[in-house]
Amino acid sequence: MGIVVQKFGGTSVADSDKIKNVADAVIREKLNGNKVIVVVSAMGHTTDNLIKLSKEITATPPEREMDMLLSTGEQVSMALLAMAINQKGHKAVSLNAMQVGIMTEANHTRARIINIKHNRVNSHLNKDEIVIIAGFQGITEDGEITTLGRGGSDTSAVALAAAFKADRCDIYSDVEGVYTTDPRVVPTAQKLDVISYEEMLELARVGANVLHPRSVETAKLCDVPMRVRSSFKLDDLGTLIIGVDKMELHKPVTGLACDSSQVRIVICDVPDKPGNAGRLFSLLANKGLSVDMIIQSYARSSNNTNDIAFTIDKTDLPKFNEVVGELKNELNPSNFHIDEDIAKVSIVGAGMIDRPGIAAKMFETLAQLEINIKMISTSEIKISCLVEKAHAKEAVAALCSVFELDGAAVADVKGDLPV
Ligand code: ADP
Numbered sequence: 502m503g504i505v506v507q508k509f510g511g512t513s514v515a516d517s518d519k520i521k522n523v524a525d526a527v528i529r530e531k532l533n534g535n536k537v538i539v540v541v542s543a544m545g546h547t548t549d550n551l552i553k554l555s556k557e558i559t560a561t562p563p564e565r566e567m568d569m570l571l572s573t574g575e576q577v578s579m580a581l582l583a584m585a586i587n588q589k590g591h592k593a594v595s596l597n598a599m600q601v602g603i604m605t606e607a608n609h610t611r612a613r614i615i616n617i618k619h620n621r622v623n624s625h626l627n628k629d630e631i632v633i634i635a636g637f638q639g640i641t642e643d644g645e646i647t648t649l650g651r652g653g654s655d656t657s658a659v660a661l662a663a664a665f666k667a668d669r670c671d672i673y674s675d676v677e678g679v680y681t682t683d684p685r686v687v688p689t690a691q692k693l694d695v696i697s698y699e700e701m702l703e704l705a706r707v708g709a710n711v712l713h714p715r716s717v718e719t720a721k722l723c724d725v726p727m728r729v730r731s732s733f734k735l736d737d738l739g740t741l742i743i744g745v746d747k748m749e750l751h752k753p754v755t756g757l758a759c760d761s762s763q764v765r766i767v768i769c770d771v772p773d774k775p776g777n778a779g780r781l782f783s784l785l786a787n788k789g790l791s792v793d794m795i796i797q798s799y800a801r802s803s804n805n806t807n808d809i810a811f812t813i814d815k816t817d818l819p820k821f822n823e824v825v826g827e828l829k830n831e832l833n834p835s836n837f838h839i840d841e842d843i844a845k846v847s848i849v850g851a852g853m854i855d856r857p858g859i860a861a862k863m864f865e866t867l868a869q870l871e872i873n874i875k876m877i878s879t880s881e882i883k884i885s886c887l888v889e890k891a892h893a894k895e896a897v898a899a900l901c902s903v904f905e906l907d908g909a910a911v912a913d914v915k916g917d918l919p920v
């Protein structure tokens with residue numbers, strides 16, 4: 502008898518009817534002869550609403566208390582789902598992270614899972630019970646509740662699948678799988694039957710929020726077979742995520758994502774001497790700020806200074822503001838700017854390795870639309886361009902067409918074929 506982990510996102514458990522629908526999907530998996538571990542997110546927009554509530558009290562809530570607050574969301578849905586399954590005549594028990602022993606680092610609001618205890622879950626599975634576990638939350642050695650970062654229930658599910666050596670980890674969502682780009686933004690985006698861990702990881706990192714990046718990282722590391730599929734079309738197999746070496750690569754670009762959740766900060770005229778970049782980024786790191794894109798300008802001989810630009814999450818701006826004083830003291834810049842009017846458009850594809858001209862094609866496409874590129878960053882399988890937010894939609898549409906990521910481009914190609 503194999504173990505299957507199923508994860509249901511917020512939209513899938515948004516109301517009582519949807520929870521009953523999820524109960525059917527879980528029972529179906531159990532009747533297929535599997536032991537079933539289920540991970541649930543908070544219902545609908547619960548987490549957003551709890552964050553909004555905290556902001557009505559204070560702009561800078563203590564992170565420990567945020568975790569106490571946000572972890573309540575998943576506990577509501579896990580209990581309701583267990584009730585729905587019991588009501589349908591099957592045995593189910595709900596457990597929170599403390600009861601399971603999902604041990605994390607003591608890093609509130611973005612903790613990483615260190616270890617998952619087996620005893621409690623195994624004892625229920627051995628009694629033939631379905632185990633429903635609250636996603637997104639963990640517990641420290643000192644008994645403090647933590648959360649894993651927004652969208653973290655995906656990571657809870659994959660970590661549980663790895664810990665219990667599950668046959669599969671199925672992530673059920675409100676989309677039918679992973680698409681070439683967000684199908685809510687580009688309705689002609691194409692569903693992918695398969696994508697590599699590497700590409701999915703890059704896509705998730707650059708803003709395709711269909712999966713939490715760390716869930717893909719964990720799946721890759723622990724070789725967990727993972728699928729993204731729809732809660733509402735249970736027979737659809739969705740998208741399988743597998744190792745790149747098992748795939749044939751036809752197109753240079755597999756997917757595209759657009760992220761407008763970051764801000765660009767430019768620190769002007771930082772003296773060009775060894776150690777200054779180190780000091781700047783240590784200050785940010787000590788505040789727990791993650792930096793994404795970084796550019797340092799070429800030192801101008803006239804005043805021997807550099808401009809250093811970088812991007813951070815918009816939600817981290819209050820923390821950045823807390824280090825501004827120290828930053829001015831340490832680096833003595835002439836000024837700094839915060840630019841919120843930006844979006845990062847990224848193309849991802851393992852097929853771009855050893856295929857020259859992909860970056861040029863991306864930049865030329867933007868140039869033809871007279872879209873200015875403010876920053877560029879690349880990895881082996883990704884190119885990101887920072888553009889003005891107002892141009893993001895246009896950029897996405899043009900790049901989808903140029904790299905054949907939308908239905909329209911496919912139709913064009915088909916139209917050229919002899920009939
Ligand atoms: P859940 O609540 O199930 O975790 P999320 O809202 O976190 O769901 O993720 C699903 C959403 O991800 C979809 O509704 C879709 O708008 C968005 N999305 C962004 N990029 C993609 C993509 N490449 N493929 C599929 N969905 C995507």
Ligand code: ASP
Nearest residue numbers: 542548637651652653654
């Ligand atoms: N409820 C959490 C969030 O909205 C975790 C998740 O849904 O994965 O971020």
Ligand code: MG
Nearest residue numbers: 510652710711
């Ligand atoms: Mg999600």
